[in-house]
Amino acid sequence: MEGLASIRAVPFFTCRPKRSISGTRPSSLSLPSSTIVRAQQVAMASELEPIKDELKIKVGEVGLFHNEVAAAQGIKIRRRPPTGSPKHYVGPFEFRLENEGNTPRSILEEIICHKDIEVARWREKKPLHSLLKDLQKAPPVRDFVGALRAVNERTGLPGLIAEVKKASPSRGVLREDFNPVEIAQAYESGGAACLSVLADEKYFQGSYENMEAVRNAGVQCPLLCKEFIIDAWQIYYARSKGADAILLIAAVLPDLDISYMVKICKKLKMATLVEVHDEKEMDRVLRIEGVEFIGINNRNLETFEVDTSNTKKLLEGKRGEIIRERDIIVVGESGLFTPDDIAFVQEAGVKAVLVGESIVKQSDLKKGIAQLFGRDISLF
Numbered sequence: 001m002e003g004l005a006s007i008r009a010v011p012f013f014t015c016r017p018k019r020s021i022s023g024t025r026p027s028s029l030s031l032p033s034s035t036i037v038r039a040q041q042v043a044m045a046s047e048l049e050p051i052k053d054e055l056k057i058k059v060g061e062v063g064l065f066h067n068e069v070a071a072a073q074g075i076k077i078r079r080r081p082p083t084g085s086p087k088h089y090v091g092p093f094e095f096r097l098e099n100e101g102n103t104p105r106s107i108l109e110e111i112i113c114h115k116d117i118e119v120a121r122w123r124e125k126k127p128l129h130s131l132l133k134d135l136q137k138a139p140p141v142r143d144f145v146g147a148l149r150a151v152n153e154r155t156g157l158p159g160l161i162a163e164v165k166k167a168s169p170s171r172g173v174l175r176e177d178f179n180p181v182e183i184a185q186a187y188e189s190g191g192a193a194c195l196s197v198l199a200d201e202k203y204f205q206g207s208y209e210n211m212e213a214v215r216n217a218g219v220q221c222p223l224l225c226k227e228f229i230i231d232a233w234q235i236y237y238a239r240s241k242g243a244d245a246i247l248l249i250a251a252v253l254p255d256l257d258i259s260y261m262v263k264i265c266k267k268l269k270m271a272t273l274v275e276v277h278d279e280k281e282m283d284r285v286l287r288i289e290g291v292e293f294i295g296i297n298n299r300n301l302e303t304f305e306v307d308t309s310n311t312k313k314l315l316e317g318k319r320g321e322i323i324r325e326r327d328i329i330v331v332g333e334s335g336l337f338t339p340d341d342i343a344f345v346q347e348a349g350v351k352a353v354l355v356g357e358s359i360v361k362q363s364d365l366k367k368g369i370a371q372l373f374g375r376d377i378s379l380f
Helices: 033-043 049-054 066-072 107-125 128-137 144-155 180-189 208-216 232-240 255-268 279-286 309-314 317-325 339-348 365-373
Strands: 012-017 087-090 093-098 159-164 194-198 223-226 245-249 271-276 293-297 329-333 352-355
Touching: 107 232, 128 232, 144 159, 144 194, 144 329, 159 180, 159 365, 180 194, 180 208, 180 365, 194 208, 208 223, 208 232, 232 245, 232 255, 245 255, 255 271, 271 279, 279 293, 279 309, 279 317, 293 309, 309 339, 329 339, 339 365
Parallel strands: 159 194, 159 352, 194 223, 223 245, 245 271, 271 293, 293 329, 329 352
Antiparallel strands: 012 093, 087 093
């Protein structure tokens, strides 16, 4: 009760019977980032021994909590609220006290805070050693980046990563008659080089099972697991479900985490799409060894406004030179609805585009792809 009295602002308050105190697991959610990373290294040492010698812990990061590491690198999205969960228990009741110290400040932060707890529960149910056994039954990895390059070289157009997406937090349900396999097959016949399958359930109504179903249905397009990856466990789980590539969001991951996860993906022969939103994130990512595949999201994470000129801005000057020198393939994301939009980002320097909403809402998906590019790209 003493802790409750110290809260300065209580703009929201609810009370309901307590379900289970055991589900809160407060101690497991307060480990330093360095402790988590080192624990992952130890757990996978027998499977990925070379990684142990390749990883370098940056001076100053050891001993810092994850949020502190992130803040030091200019990351605004917190992995978890600094003062812990807003849930408190008194006798048989659960009290929810929301204030600045325990409430997510944006929808992305809310998603990440939820994902942090969600992944901890997944790891309890299926430990990493058990998950590694599932990899032996996983289908072979397909060349995601190679598929995009091939289409770009053959057609002169950006390779399309078409998104199998039912809903989003900002737009709600995008397609009521959602059948992931039928959508994936239509995308493939419409000329998509690769597919992105939403795996987040709570906010996007996706699932890893959708990705597995698409892979098992015989779709040949390589698959990107579109998920909020915050833990190496998720990479192995995605691979066990048939993923050929995963997404890492620079806005929520410190440099060390990105470097570590890129190395894991290379060992698994998977592609790693590292997504950036602004100049600072692009500069951070370009300094990380091994990054070969970058996505530029034109959506502002705080206002959710979309501006395709963001792609051009991030590919100008020295940054563009570095990308060309390293032959990094760049993907344009968000705000792409017309052939003019595609032409604009292509002229800026992208060789691939990731498109969801403007296609998945169409009644005829194959026709929707043709309208986006201004021609029937399935003919190539």
